[in-house]
Amino acid sequence: MATITIGIMDPPYESANTPTAFRMVDAALRKGHAVNVFCYEGATALGFAGQKQHPNAVHGASIEEEDHPNPKEWIKALLAFAAQRQVKLVWCNCGMCVDERGVEDQVPGVCRGSPVDAWKYCEGSDGVLLIGTE
Amino acid sequence: MGRYLSIIDSAGRATIEEQDDTALWFTHAMKNGGAEVAVLLRADAVNYAVLNQDARGLRFGARAVKGPDMVRDVKAVLAKGIPLYAVVEDLAERGIASSQLIPGIEQIPRSGIARLVEGHDRILTW
Numbered sequence: 001m002a003t004i005t006i007g008i009m010d011p012p013y014e015s016a017n018t019p020t021a022f023r024m025v026d027a028a029l030r031k032g033h034a035v036n037v038f039c040y041e042g043a044t045a046l047g048f049a050g051q052k053q054h055p056n057a058v059h060g061a062s063i064e065e066e067d068h069p070n071p072k073e074w075i076k077a078l079l080a081f082a083a084q085r086q087v088k089l090v091w092c093n094c095g096m097c098v099d100e101r102g103v104e105d106q107v108p109g110v111c112r113g114s115p116v117d118a119w120k121y122c123e124g125s126d127g128v129l130l131i132g133t134e
Numbered sequence: 135m136g137r138y139l140s141i142i143d144s145a146g147r148a149t150i151e152e153q154d155d156t157a158l159w160f161t162h163a164m165k166n167g168g169a170e171v172a173v174l175l176r177a178d179a180v181n182y183a184v185l186n187q188d189a190r191g192l193r194f195g196a197r198a199v200k201g202p203d204m205v206r207d208v209k210a211v212l213a214k215g216i217p218l219y220a221v222v223e224d225l226a227e228r229g230i231a232s233s234q235l236i237p238g239i240e241q242i243p244r245s246g247i248a249r250l251v252e253g254h255d256r257i258l259t260w
Binding site for chain 2: 076
């Protein structure tokens with residue numbers, strides 16, 4: 001099996017790049033490949049534990065009916081999925097980017113690193129994909 | 135009270151996370167608050183006019199993601215009395231036939247955009 005490193009840069013709720021990246025992580029894990037995710041800049045808010053669901057007056061939906069999909073839940077689901085399959089998934093945030101945004105409170109399993117860690121992930125990978133923001 | 139026109143260019147920007155298009159949602163919320171609004175879909179956003187969209191089936195690990203229902207949202211905009219226009223040439227360039235559109239959407243030529251803009255006091259470009 002291969003090891004893949006994926007860099008994400010877009011913040012949550014702003015870009016189709018985000019679900020695309022999550023879909024690729026999901027697909028790689030399903031095939032048994034190890035995945036390193038490095039979140040840079042706005043993407044470090046993806047795992048922010050303070051994300052909250054809300055009702056949606058325009059949809060006429062309650063919190064339960066809307067079931068708003070916060071990306072922190074997607075990260076938790078992917079980490080749980082990887083553990084269940086016994087496939088390695090590292091979800092690492094750029095620490096300074098976290099501090100800038102005040103999103104230190106992250107869901108369990110998300111770690112903190114630097115561009116040097118991202119470089120080490122790349123060096124240890126068979127494939128690298130950076131999804132930069134526009 | 136001013137007349138507002140929301141011009142939406144990009145489609146699918148964050149619709150999975152938001153479960154809707156944020157520009158269309160914002161415009162609908164303005165209408166609910168009493169504003170006089172209209173919507174123009176152009177460029178990739180004309181895809182929102184298609185009747186048989188289906189974004190269901192997404193799943194991350196064991197977690198299913200409900201996803202947006204753009205047909206519901208576009209129909210709700212029309213039901214609210216918000217005029218909704220789509221650019222004919224942008225539909226044609228994407229191979230979208232008139233028969234595929236959600237009923238009630240008015241098609242206008244690209245050459246008609248300037249006149250539509252002139253008919254409104256405030257333009258919100260998304």
